[in-house]
Amino acid sequence: MSEAVWILGIHMTKFGKHPDLDLVDLASEAAIGALADADVPMNRIGVLAAGNLLGAAQGIGQQLQKQIGQTGIPVYNVANACATGATALRTAIMAIKAGECDMGLAVGVEKLAGAGLLGAGARPSTSGTWTPSGRFGAVTALDGLVGTEAMPGVFAQVGMEYGHRYGGTSFELFARISEKNHAHSTLNPLAAYTKRMTLEQIMGDVMIAYPNTRPMCSANCDGAAAAVVVGDSALSALSLAQRRRAVKVSASVLTTDPWEPSCQVLPDVNTLTRNAARQAYEQAGVGPQDLDLVELHDCFATAELVHYDNLMLCEEGGAVDLFESGATWRDGALPVNVSGGLESKGHPIAATGIANVWEVCQHLRGEAGDRQIDGARVGLAHVIGLGSACGVHILERAAA
Amino acid sequence: MTAQIPLVDYLVLGDEPHLEASECTSCGARFFDRRNACAACGASGFDRVPVARDGELRAFTIVSFAAPGVPVPFVAGVVDCKGTAVRANIVNVEPDSQHITLGMPVRLTTWSLGPDEQGTEAVGFGFEPVRVNGGRR
Incomplete structure (x- = not known):
């Protein structure tokens, strides 16, 4: 059995618009912050995993090293859709578990402010001769002619399909999920948007893809997050202060979507999340009932609902009832997205899978300030990227 | 008669337009x-099989905001055609x-995307509601 891995230090930047900071500035701020939080120097780090999705070919890891320390360690530049940050974190964790080093740094960074609609490109003008091309033998771009390729509509259908299967969903129900997350965001100073929104405001806002209005969509913004991870034996040699604040990574799981009959038509975000959750609970030796808080991938309000079920926070088919019970509000039995979630905290893609771990760590350390979930001991962080990739981390407060 | 070309190669035109799948x-x-091998089992042999023209709407969204050049609003959905899921506009x-x-x-219907410079007409497909008492068709 490989040794346990701990979060020793973790940091996220303010999410939002950072016109004066470039990618490397944001990544540096997060990395330097995580090192300071861990109270270790860069030359103590044995591996660097760096995620940046939109600039995946640019080698953000090496660019970052040139600002914070070129120590010659291996760098893994990772890109894995919206699970990029979780993949970076898991890469550093795996290096420790493999015994290659005893301390690692994972960073995720994205500049996405003003990026607009993701998943769909502008339709090229058609002229000349209709000519089939590509794997569908299509004579023109299919977005808008054969369904939608843009994220808001894809995830709208994910929520609608759940409603078709189990009933109980409505435009208003999805909007109320968004209302919760926007309410939660008012306590998070690092969120991109911290404005409480009424149900009427949410439902009356610009419709993007029914039933998702604009505030029900994740907010494109800039941001970065970073974590220092450490193995058990190295941690035991550190100071009491460091050990006390360390957070145990009880489970680190990455899955992709297994083939399902309709996954080629509408991405199946359910099966791989369910598989990841099952593996994570088994690794951690905890169950959903043991969780004190969950940060899940609410890229759209419609997505949050299905992930209640996928993460087994409710019985199968019981996501609507779980939400209606009030459990997922911050004063409920199982608070979900007390950070404000992607809908208000924001979703700088590659940062998200570390920022959600940061949020859970804040609570487990008792350092979450006004939004502290009292007595939090165990938390779960989930991301999913289309294609697909799903990352789940379960975190536990230090016993000390 | 005007020459026609389907929007996608899995749309079969003719008297009874229908979709055709590759079945492992x-x-x-x-x-x-087009697949190199089966994503479910890894085998590499495929047959062309017709897909039912009738189905049930399993999920939809009404897209009001899309990429430049994509006319809105439009309805995107997933139709269950007797066990085969199909992505289409409604x-x-x-x-x-x-x-x-x-x-x-809902049931399959086709519509024209217009002619190209040679006069060949591209034909797309979608699904329309089935009216119980006298349909549109």
């Missing part, structure tokens, strides 16, 4: 795009949640 000869998994219906409901019966 080993496990029966169905695909609409057409010939008011694009609002009063007229489109989950589970409603």
Whole structure:
């Protein structure tokens, strides 16, 4: 059995618009912050995993090293859709578990402010001769002619399909999920948007893809997050202060979507999340009932609902009832997205899978300030990227 | 008669336009795009099989905001055609949640995308609601 891995230090930047900071500035701020939080120097780090999705070919890891320390360690530049940050974190964790080093740094960074609609490109003008091309033998771009390729509509259908299967969903129900997350965001100073929104405001806002209005969509913004991870034996040699604040990574799981009959038509975000959750609970030796808080991938309000079920926070088919019970509000039995979630905290893609771990760590350390979930001991962080990739981390407060 | 070309190669035109899937000869998994091997079982043999023209609307969204050049609003959906899931637009219906409901019966229809410079007409497909008492067709 490989040794346990701990979060020793973790940091996220303010999410939002950072016109004066470039990618490397944001990544540096997060990395330097995580090192300071861990109270270790860069030359103590044995591996660097760096995620940046939109600039995946640019080698953000090496660019970052040139600002914070070129120590010659291996760098893994990772890109894995919206699970990029979780993949970076898991890469550093795996290096420790493999015994290659005893301390690692994972960073995720994205500049996405003003990026607009993701998943769909502008339709090229058609002229000349209709000519089939590509794997569908299509004579023109299919977005808008054969369904939608843009994220808001894809995830709208994910929520609608759940409603078709189990009933109980409505435009208003999805909007109320968004209302919760926007309410939660008012306590998070690092969120991109911290404005409480009424149900009427949410439902009356610009419709993007029914039933998702604009505030029900994740907010494109800039941001970065970073974590220092450490193995058990190295941690035991550190100071009491460091050990006390360390957070145990009880489970680190990455899955992709297994083939399902309709996954080629509408991405199946359910099966791989369910598989990841099952593996994570088994690794951690905890169950959903043991969780004190969950940060899940609410890229759209419609997505949050299905992930209640996928993460087994409710019985199968019981996501609507779980939400209606009030459990997922911050004063409920199982608070979900007390950070404000992607809908208000924001979703700088590659940062998200570390920022959600940061949020859970804040609570487990008792350092979450006004939004502290009292007595939090165990938390779960989930991301999913289309294609697909799903990352789940379960975190536990230090016993000390 | 004007020459026609389907929007996608899995749309078969003619008197009874229908969709055609590649079905894995080993496990029966169905695909609409060109595959090197079966994503379900790894086998590499495929047969072309017709897909039912009638189905049930399993999920939809009404897209009001799309990429530049994509006309809105339009209704995107997933139709369960007797066990085969199909991605398509839902057409010939008011694009609002009063007229489109989950589970409603729909059927395949085709429409023209217009001619190219040689006069060849591209033909697309969608699904329209099935009217119980006298349809539109």
